[in-house]
Amino acid sequence: MPNNHHIFADGDLRRSEDTLRIDRLDGEPKYLAIENLDSLYLHGQVTFNTRALGLLNEHGVPVHIFGWNDYYRGSYLPKRSHVSGNTVVEQVRTYDDRSRRLGIATDMIAASIHNMRANLRYYNTRGHKFTDVLDELSALKDRAQTESSVESLRGVEALARKAYYGCFDVILRDPFELTRREYNPPSNEANALLSFLNAMTYTTCVSAIRKTALDPTVGFMHEPGERRFTLSLDIADIFKPILADRVMFRLVNRQQLSFDDFESELDGCLLTEVGRATVLDEYEQTLDETVEHPRLSRHVSYKTLVQTDVYSLKKHVLTGEDYHPTERWW
Amino acid sequence: MNENSNDPLEEYITAERDPHAEPIQRITGLMVQYYEVCKRELWFMSRGIDIDRGAANIRRGTHVDETSYRDKRRSFQVNGRIAIDVLDSGDIMEVKVSSKLEEPARLQLLYYLWYLDEILDIEREGVLAYPRERKRERVTLTAENRERIESVLRGVIGTVDRETPPTLEKKPVCEACLYQDLCWM
Ligand code: SF4
Numbered sequence: 001m002p003n004n005h006h007i008f009a010d011g012d013l014r015r016s017e018d019t020l021r022i023d024r025l026d027g028e029p030k031y032l033a034i035e036n037l038d039s040l041y042l043h044g045q046v047t048f049n050t051r052a053l054g055l056l057n058e059h060g061v062p063v064h065i066f067g068w069n070d071y072y073r074g075s076y077l078p079k080r081s082h083v084s085g086n087t088v089v090e091q092v093r094t095y096d097d098r099s100r101r102l103g104i105a106t107d108m109i110a111a112s113i114h115n116m117r118a119n120l121r122y123y124n125t126r127g128h129k130f131t132d133v134l135d136e137l138s139a140l141k142d143r144a145q146t147e148s149s150v151e152s153l154r155g156v157e158a159l160a161r162k163a164y165y166g167c168f169d170v171i172l173r174d175p176f177e178l179t180r181r182e183y184n185p186p187s188n189e190a191n192a193l194l195s196f197l198n199a200m201t202y203t204t205c206v207s208a209i210r211k212t213a214l215d216p217t218v219g220f221m222h223e224p225g226e227r228r229f230t231l232s233l234d235i236a237d238i239f240k241p242i243l244a245d246r247v248m249f250r251l252v253n254r255q256q257l258s259f260d261d262f263e264s265e266l267d268g269c270l271l272t273e274v275g276r277a278t279v280l281d282e283y284e285q286t287l288d289e290t291v292e293h294p295r296l297s298r299h300v301s302y303k304t305l306v307q308t309d310v311y312s313l314k315k316h317v318l319t320g321e322d323y324h325p326t327e328r329w330w
Numbered sequence: 331m332n333e334n335s336n337d338p339l340e341e342y343i344t345a346e347r348d349p350h351a352e353p354i355q356r357i358t359g360l361m362v363q364y365y366e367v368c369k370r371e372l373w374f375m376s377r378g379i380d381i382d383r384g385a386a387n388i389r390r391g392t393h394v395d396e397t398s399y400r401d402k403r404r405s406f407q408v409n410g411r412i413a414i415d416v417l418d419s420g421d422i423m424e425v426k427v428s429s430k431l432e433e434p435a436r437l438q439l440l441y442y443l444w445y446l447d448e449i450l451d452i453e454r455e456g457v458l459a460y461p462r463e464r465k466r467e468r469v470t471l472t473a474e475n476r477e478r479i480e481s482v483l484r485g486v487i488g489t490v491d492r493e494t495p496p497t498l499e500k501k502p503v504c505e506a507c508l509y510q511d512l513c514w515m
Contacts, residue, residue: 308512311515315379315513318377321494
């Protein structure tokens with residue numbers, strides 16, 4: 001299976017025959033076989049020309065760009081090999097149909113809460129007492145099924161996330177603490193780490209959606225018109241507990257990261273380059289981890305799970321068969 | 331033909347015989363195969379529902395072996411519907427990698443013979459070949475075979491006309507199906 005590749009160095013990205021060539025300011029040029037590339041991540045200052053983009057385009061490889069301060073800047077999405085007007089029409093129709101949209105959003109929130117609970121359940125059996133929050137999340141999941149608007153669903157999801165994040169300081173080994181989830185800019189180490197991992201989860205979803213004919217800008221839970229791809233935000237919410245949060249717990253609790261891997265700037269806290277490499281290493285390994293899939297009777301990677309989740313949504317949109325957002329079963 | 335007038339196959343034949351009319355429904359050889367293999371797959375395919383082929387590392391071995399008998403057969407596109415290989419003898423040949431999906435391959439060939447006969451008034455015989463297994467089989471459009479393929483074609487039209495896909499059922503063929511990751515999710 002093709003892999004993600006991360007470029008940290010500053011340099012120049014160009015096409016050299018049928019490979020990508022990266023001329024780094026500080027070292028030997030590096031060559032990348034395009035066939036083995038799922039998505040390309042640029043973390044440094046990289047210049048590229050249209051020939052390089054052309055090659056990425058031909059092979060359907062999306063490029064995700066992060067700024068110097070870890071902030072996700074945006075993605076360059078190659079054009080699709082097969083456009084399917086039909087899929088987009090059905091997607092927009094589904095969005096526009098109040099009850100169908102609500103149905104999808106409800107399923108998404110239920111799965112998202114389920115996955116939050118799964119994380120807490122894991123730590124509940126490992127010395128922590130999360131019984132109350134677990135009950136609260138159960139109740140919120142039930143409540144989600146009875147809400148009658150996407151807006152009120154978003155309220156339920158906010159409550160769930162608040163209760164869930166409230167447990168992080170118990171789970172996270174000292175000196176990491178989230179205290180309050182803060183976004184822009186992240187105010188401390190735990191927030192910086194979580195923001196970065198959430199952005200990675202988001203780009204993973206962007207890449208998966210790109211492999212279908214679905215339009216990434218039309219989401220069901222989030223309102224279109226937000227700056228980002230709202231469908232990716234939807235799918236990312238399902239996978240954040242599985243991908244971002246678990247990786248964070250692991251990195252912190254196994255002490256793979258320390259405060260030395262962060263630097264405080266005037267306007268917030270950031271991962272250092274070394275820290276970022278450690279995080280991405282763990283994140284990529286997690287994407288490749290596999291679980292036995294009961295419906296497919298084979299082992300699939302977490303990355304494939306993101307893909308099949310998007311397929312399930314696409315199938316729902318096109319056929320009306322049930323959407324099964326990924327709920328951790330393993 | 332003495333079926334009643336709103337027989338979908340009858341309509342299909344009429345439309346196909348008129349070179350100027352837009353076809354109501356295109357039926358390709360692959361669709362006939364899929365009908366026999368999995369009606370759900372046929373439905374997906376007819377709607378242009380596709381999964382990323384790059385991600386699918388499994389391929390079903392129904393594809394024509396491009397290299398066998400290359401010098402002895404000539405390919406023709408007929409009405410943009412069917413792609414047939416004609417041998418020097420005039421027989422229509424269908425080459426398959428393995429006889430594992432023998433019945434779908436036979437039906438596809440029967441469809442070609444039927445199409446040539448029914449639409450274009452050309453009478454031909456067929457050869458089904460499995461070069462890897464050194465196996466060959468003659469296929470003729472007998473009255474019985476004609477009935478069989480016509481009922482399959484009605485089935486194809488009926489399946490494609492459905493609003494929703496045929497219900498999911500576990501089959502051995504799912505294991506190697508390109509639609510698996512979409513179909514079962
Ligand atoms: S996975 Fe199985 S049921 Fe689904 S289309 Fe393929 S063969 Fe048919």
